[in-house]
Amino acid sequence: MNGQPKRILITGAAGFLGSHLSDRFIQEGYQVIGMDNLITGSLRNIEHLFKLPNFEFYHHDVSKFVHVPGHLDYILHFASPASPIDYLRIPIQTLKVGSLGTHNLLGLAKSKKARILVASTSEVYGDPLVSPQAESYWGNVNPVGPRGVYDEAKRFQEAMTMAYHNFHGVETRIVRIFNTFGPRMRLNDGRALPTFIAQALQNEDLTVFGNGQQTRSFCYVDDQVEGIFRLLHAEYAEPVNIGNPDEITVEQMAKEIISLTNSSSKLTYGELPVDDPKQRRPDIRLAKELLNWQPAFSRLQGLEKTIAYYQALDKIDLKETTQIYFKENA
Numbered sequence: 001m002n003g004q005p006k007r008i009l010i011t012g013a014a015g016f017l018g019s020h021l022s023d024r025f026i027q028e029g030y031q032v033i034g035m036d037n038l039i040t041g042s043l044r045n046i047e048h049l050f051k052l053p054n055f056e057f058y059h060h061d062v063s064k065f066v067h068v069p070g071h072l073d074y075i076l077h078f079a080s081p082a083s084p085i086d087y088l089r090i091p092i093q094t095l096k097v098g099s100l101g102t103h104n105l106l107g108l109a110k111s112k113k114a115r116i117l118v119a120s121t122s123e124v125y126g127d128p129l130v131s132p133q134a135e136s137y138w139g140n141v142n143p144v145g146p147r148g149v150y151d152e153a154k155r156f157q158e159a160m161t162m163a164y165h166n167f168h169g170v171e172t173r174i175v176r177i178f179n180t181f182g183p184r185m186r187l188n189d190g191r192a193l194p195t196f197i198a199q200a201l202q203n204e205d206l207t208v209f210g211n212g213q214q215t216r217s218f219c220y221v222d223d224q225v226e227g228i229f230r231l232l233h234a235e236y237a238e239p240v241n242i243g244n245p246d247e248i249t250v251e252q253m254a255k256e257i258i259s260l261t262n263s264s265s266k267l268t269y270g271e272l273p274v275d276d277p278k279q280r281r282p283d284i285r286l287a288k289e290l291l292n293w294q295p296a297f298s299r300l301q302g303l304e305k306t307i308a309y310y311q312a313l314d315k316i317d318l319k320e321t322t323q324i325y326f327k328e329n330a
Contacts, residue, residue: 005054007031007071009114011062011105012078014041016184017119017177017224021076022046024225026055033068036079037061039093040086045184062101063093066108074232075116077105081150082121084273085190091149098153099160106164106172115171117232118161120239122178123151127277134283135176135239145275158239165237173231178243178282181302182221183309193218196254200263201310210272212251217281219244220302223295230291243282244295256300260307 008025012018013034018041025032026049034046035058049055060066062079080097081087087094102118109116125133126141141151158174165172179193187198192209193216199206219242227242248256251267258265287293297305 005029005031006073007033008074008076009033009035009068009072009108010076010078011035011101012041012080012119013057014038014043014045015078015082016045016182016186017180017221018076018078019045019184020182020221020225021078021228022049022055024229026052028229030054030074032056033058033072035060035062035066039090040081040083040186042186062104063096064104066104068108068112072108072112072114075105075109075114076228076232077102077116077118080119080153083186083189083191084147087150088146088190094149095153098150098157102157102160106160106170109172110164110168110170115173115232116161117173117175117228118157120154120158120174120176121150122176122241122243122280122282123147123277124155124158124176125277126151127275128279131279132245132281132283133241135241135286142275146273147275162237172237173234174237174239175228175231176239176241176243176282177224178219178241179216179280180219180221180224180243182306185306187310192216192250193253193257196257197261197307197310200257200261200265201307203264205266205268206254206258207270208251208254208267209270209276210250212254212267212269213249214272214276214278215247215249215280216253217244217247218253218299218302219295220297220299220305223297226296227287227291227293230293231287234291236290240286240290241282241284242287242293243284244299245282245284246295246299247279247281248299257303257307260300260303261311
């Protein structure tokens with residue numbers, strides 16, 4: 001990179017995806033400003049960056065006015081609760097970060113003449129009536145159900161982002177993120193894959209909700225980060241799906257994790273949560289054409305890397321990883 005390093009603000013930087021994005025942009029030679037209110041993120045995810053001269057951290061809630069001194073070239077808006085446990089416990093904060101937080105950051109992008117990429121989600125499709133889900137599908141969302149606070153926050157976020165692009169001419173990008181996994185996930189956060197890993201590593205029974213025949217498609221974090229990096233630098237303002245179209249049932253995935261961890265765990269079954277999507281599979285034709293992107297890691301390769309990461313933690317650390325959220329937000 002010639003001349004002065006590009007300067008990027010990453011909100012939600014202490015979260016799972018935000019921390020990996022911080023790593024990537026540091027590696028690319030950017031000056032990275034991380035911002036997080038730590039309501040679901042953890043400084044453990046970015047503590048290795050604090051010693052670096054091209055990283056700084058702001059402990060701040062983006063739902064309040066956001067000020068960053070100096071110029072900005074890019075903004076990545078990844079601040080948001082992202083798991084059922086999060087947005088069921090803190091529904092108002094979830095709605096505020098998707099609305100007020102997005103408004104604040106779009107305003108910042110406008111004033112700084114910076115390009116902004118906002119993190120949307122496959123949850124904008126709700127419990128889909130079509131598969132795979134393409135960007136042209138408008139979704140099947142229950143706005144007043146328990147998941148509505150997250151789904152509708154993201155849908156509103158997309159609408160506001162496009163309004164700033166169309167009305168104010170702000171350079172905007174929207175990524176619709178499908179299920180992503182890898183090191184630094186918060187285990188036992190209410191999502192199936194990390195919860196299964198936590199249970200399997202502790203030889204506890206794996207809790208499958210419903211009959212386990214609902215499907216998910218899992219993307220390894222390195223692939224997700226690569227897709228986001230390419231989208232930020234692409235000339236395209238409409239939403240783009242980034243995910244792995246390799247579809248698997250939740251029951252099959254549970255059995256796969258038991259096998260990979262050599263666990264003595266068994267499967268147990270519970271009631272399916274309200275409005276839980278029956279199917280998730282991204283249509284990534286647009287990402288292939290626009291970004292020349294597709295997943296490089298298979299689910300198995302990603303799981304092996306992820307499980308090895310958690311197996312390297314001692315048992316105390318593993319327990320703390322699964323419980324730290326509740327201690328910090330009790």
